[in-house]
Amino acid sequence: MKDPFIFEKSILENGLTVVSKQIPGKKRVDVGFVIHAGAYQDPVGKSGLAHFVEHLAPHNSGLSISQILKNFDLAGGFAELGETRFFDTSYQFCCPLENFEDSLDFFGKFLMEALFDKKAVLNEKPIIINEFGEKYACDRDYKKHMIQLQELYRDTILAKIKGVVGSKKDIRNITHHDLQEFYNTYYTPQNMSVVVLSSFKKEDLLKKISSSPLGKKKSGKRIVLPEPADFENILPSDYTERRRNRVSSGMIQVNHLLPKKFPRGTVQIFEKLVSDLLFNKIREEKRIAYQANLDIIDHVSFYESIIYIPSFELKSKNIIWRIIMETIEQVADNEEFFDEVKKITINKFNLYEHSAEGILSSAMEMLSFNHITFSKKELRDVLKKTTFQDMIEISACYKNGRSFCILETP
Numbered sequence: 001m002k003d004p005f006i007f008e009k010s011i012l013e014n015g016l017t018v019v020s021k022q023i024p025g026k027k028r029v030d031v032g033f034v035i036h037a038g039a040y041q042d043p044v045g046k047s048g049l050a051h052f053v054e055h056l057a058p059h060n061s062g063l064s065i066s067q068i069l070k071n072f073d074l075a076g077g078f079a080e081l082g083e084t085r086f087f088d089t090s091y092q093f094c095c096p097l098e099n100f101e102d103s104l105d106f107f108g109k110f111l112m113e114a115l116f117d118k119k120a121v122l123n124e125k126p127i128i129i130n131e132f133g134e135k136y137a138c139d140r141d142y143k144k145h146m147i148q149l150q151e152l153y154r155d156t157i158l159a160k161i162k163g164v165v166g167s168k169k170d171i172r173n174i175t176h177h178d179l180q181e182f183y184n185t186y187y188t189p190q191n192m193s194v195v196v197l198s199s200f201k202k203e204d205l206l207k208k209i210s211s212s213p214l215g216k217k218k219s220g221k222r223i224v225l226p227e228p229a230d231f232e233n234i235l236p237s238d239y240t241e242r243r244r245n246r247v248s249s250g251m252i253q254v255n256h257l258l259p260k261k262f263p264r265g266t267v268q269i270f271e272k273l274v275s276d277l278l279f280n281k282i283r284e285e286k287r288i289a290y291q292a293n294l295d296i297i298d299h300v301s302f303y304e305s306i307i308y309i310p311s312f313e314l315k316s317k318n319i320i321w322r323i324i325m326e327t328i329e330q331v332a333d334n335e336e337f338f339d340e341v342k343k344i345t346i347n348k349f350n351l352y353e354h355s356a357e358g359i360l361s362s363a364m365e366m367l368s369f370n371h372i373t374f375s376k377k378e379l380r381d382v383l384k385k386t387t388f389q390d391m392i393e394i395s396a397c398y399k400n401g402r403s404f405c406i407l408e409t410p
């Protein structure tokens with residue numbers, strides 16, 4: 001297959017970005033909408049506003065949510081009515097070719113013409129409060145989580161974030177005016193990208209989108225993604241939270257902030273390198289835990305590294321901590337292993353067969369974090385150019401950095 005991530009990019013007259021790929025013979029249409037605003041755009045004292053809009057906007061398509069979902073199901077496709085993250089809100093659908101115009105009409109209506117009224121807001125509040133309850137068993141859990149986030153994100157752009165769902169107090173205070181204002185500011189064609197995978201020719205596709213509600217003119221502008229954090233100004237700290245719970249084994253989670261100067265592909269190689277080293281030391285050599293893992297999350301302005309060891313023998317508590325720190329330091333002694341991990345990563349990347357859904361979600365993710373997409377070749381080049389020196393530099397960022405550790409014991 002040719003490069004799966006080569007798209008045709010068009011901007012409609014009203015400013016809407018359309019990222020499309022024509023796949024001849026494709027029977028269904030896969031569509032993803034990225035609204036370039038999320039919890040990061042929540043005003044102070046109105047946490048959860050972006051998420052609230054995501055919940056309520058689809059009520060403006062003229063049909064009930066369950067009816068929309070059923071219609072898509074019945075046609076053999078599906079609809080996903082929203083996910084809010086820090087920097088974007090996304091919606092998706094898949095339908096047969098012949099239903100495309102109707103589906104666009106649906107989504108177009110609620111993405112461009114929603115009106116929020118008092119009654120709908122009141123009806124939705126209990127649902128959102130329940131979602132809060134699903135995440136946090138009690139208010140104290142939420143408060144603890146906020147202390148953790150604030151400790152970790154202090155002086156960064158994420159310091160103001162109170163979670164995607166928001167605080168209970170803020171959710172209760174949100175009015176239909178707040179929702180409308182947020183919607184009018186960010187749900188504009190200029191601040192939206194649509195990804196379409198279909199057998200339609202580009203010209204036909206653009207015509208169909210332009211004549212749907214998505215072609216409507218609205219004033220607005222594209223938000224600007226935050227700049228990479230200046231790590232000179234981020235004071236180091238290491239904070240440990242000890243929790244006592246009714247568990248029979250220990251749990252440790254260590255979060256670190258990392259600067260955004262390394263490309264994502266390079267950071268992914270580091271992620272695998274350290275995960276494998278940790279796993280070998282903690283499980284294969286010492287047999288003190290069954291799992292050890294490093295995850296690195298992209299926060300646009302910086303990365304967050306999360307080392308997670310879910311279950312270990314309590315008597316090994318201090319050894320575990322030492323092994324984590326040693327493993328990161330010893331990255332510098334593992335050049336051969338780096339060569340191997342890099343080769344594995346590139347080979348897996350080359351061999352991976354993307355489904356249409358996979359291409360759609362990758363494109364949406366790239367648009368969310370970068371506002372542009374990269375070709376598979378560009379992504380592969382990042383992996384190829386990654387050097388062992390990069391690994392040493394990333395591991396050095398763990399020293400004197402900002403970290404937060406949660407240690408759970410019985």
Ligand SMILES: [Zn+2]
Binds near residue numbers: 051055131
């Ligand atoms: Zn929700």
